[in-house]
Amino acid sequence: MHLAPNFPDDPTMHQLVQLLHEEIGLPERKTIHLTTSINFDLGCNGADAQHLIETLEDQFHIDFVDYDSYRYFQPEGYDVFLKRKAKGRGDKEPLTIGMLYRAIKAQRWDTRELEGL
Helix, strand or coil, X not given: CEECCCCCCCHHHHHHHHHHHHHCCCCCCCEECCCCECCCCCCCCHXXXXXXXXXXXXXXXXXXXXXXXXXXXXXXXXXXXXXXXCCCCCCCCCCEHHHHHHHHHHCECCHHHHXXX
């Protein structure tokens, strides 16, 4: 795995990268940036995404106050209740390594702040 030149080099980022490597795997030949999305670029979805978020919450004590998994991830399998997409839940947003890093540092998930809305 190759890290971009501007990648933070601190214990928090080292822990996050190790966790991502263990939980979803990081590509050996691709450069990882803060803008690398775990859902689009790394293919994390469904049960893997749910497990990753739960692990982040436990390991880093993040308060996911307004986190909405449907905003970023496809659910696993087919859910008849998702046949009709709820307003604002159609297109997925990228969930980046930088967003996770900032949430860990703040110990809080604030969608508007993390997405720069």
